[in-house]
Amino acid sequence: MTETQKSATLTLNGENYELPIFSPTAGPDVVDIRKLYAQAGVFTYDPGFTSTASCDSTITYIDRDKGELLHRGYPIDQLASKSHYLEVCYLLLYGELPTAAQLEDFETRVTRHTMVHEQMHNFFRGFRRDAHPMATLVGVVGAMSAFYHDSLDVTDPWQREVAAVRLIAKLPTIAAMAYKYSIGQPFVYPRNDLDYAANFLHMCFSVPAEEYHVNPILSRAMDRILTLHADHEQNASTSTVRLASSSGANPFACIAAGIACLWGPAHGGANQACQEMLKE
Structure with a gap:
């Protein structure tokens, strides 16, 4: 994620708090609230993480409304039709699809x-x-x-x-x-x-x-x-x-x-x- 020039302003008890906004490579922008408790003395309330991202990850992206599932940027339908499970495991672990030599080495390590x-x-x-x-x-x-x-x-x-x-x-x-x-x-x-x-x-x-x-x-x-x-x-x-x-x-x-x-x-x-x- 990259920090943008945008920010969100939270007004609480007459005080304004500027919250940075980050833009991910996929999905909606996020508001950074890490310093909110230290600055304003309040927590956010979001049962089930329905509007909360707990980490910065480039592994998987899901858009349920669109029926979209991406592994490291690759659509799941392409991986399911053109790849196989261990190759997808390599992709998830290391961030990129393996070369023929890398895949052979990985498959050997798993098999053994x-x-x-x-x-x-x-x-x-x-x-x-x-x-x-x-x-x-x-x-x-x-x-x-x-x-x-x-x-x-x-x-x-x-x-x-x-x-x-x-x-x-x-x-x-x-x-x-x-x-x-x-x-x-x-x-x-x-x-x-x-x-x-x-x-x-x-x-x-x-x-x-x-x-x-x-x-x-x-x-x-x-x-x-x-x-x-x-x-x-x-x-x-x-x-x-x-x-x-x-x-x-x-x-x-x-x-x-x-x-x-x-x-x-x-x-x-x-x-x-x-x-x-x-x-x-």
């Missing part, structure tokens, strides 16, 4: 980290079989901080990057394990010869007793679903992760907090409600 620590298998067995999968995800993702001690410092850019790659790589494995555990089937290890979406489907639906071939149409559909859900700006779970990380908590604990928020029926839980409605 899809397995979880073997002791985490025992952790799953502490849950009831009928536990909600989000409850399992909250517990297991939070427990990653007990296994990967070299990427816990949220203030270290390199450790944050390592944690991000590990989370992207291992969350499909953990989600598939949660599903398999709930239906009483054995865990399926990830396969490095499959792409990201196909590997997730294979871990969810294959069994040791027979060969399983991932339907390429379903794999592509899953990849697009992941792409469409990759980032949704300042939503509830994103705000939760940012709030948790502001205390210096490790990345795995912060993401676990975000998953707990996503569980809510007014957020990600709405998807579950839609599925149940369709079944009915």
Whole structure:
């Protein structure tokens, strides 16, 4: 955002307070109120952040009225049709689309980290079989901080990057394990010869007793679903992760907090409600 020559004047108890106005690269102008309490002794009241931006970000822009979703300036329809999920992950993390060499390196790093620590298998067995999968995800993702001690410092850019790659790589494995555990089937290890979406489907639906071939149409559909859900700006779970990380908590604990928020029926839980409605 850049500061403009414009400003807003707030009159309070006969006193005028000049508030700077910033212009973002996309979206409406914003009024900077950071010094308002110090100068005027008042707070603003905006439940739900309906008119408040909590940070300066160039990652995602959403205009709900126009049905517009941009990742780093790229329209989501272009990314969904011409790209794939891991390429979009790279775009969100690093700010630009990768070269062929950069994409190959990133895909290799993700693929080589899809397995979880073997002791985490025992952790799953502490849950009831009928536990909600989000409850399992909250517990297991939070427990990653007990296994990967070299990427816990949220203030270290390199450790944050390592944690991000590990989370992207291992969350499909953990989600598939949660599903398999709930239906009483054995865990399926990830396969490095499959792409990201196909590997997730294979871990969810294959069994040791027979060969399983991932339907390429379903794999592509899953990849697009992941792409469409990759980032949704300042939503509830994103705000939760940012709030948790502001205390210096490790990345795995912060993401676990975000998953707990996503569980809510007014957020990600709405998807579950839609599925149940369709079944009915």
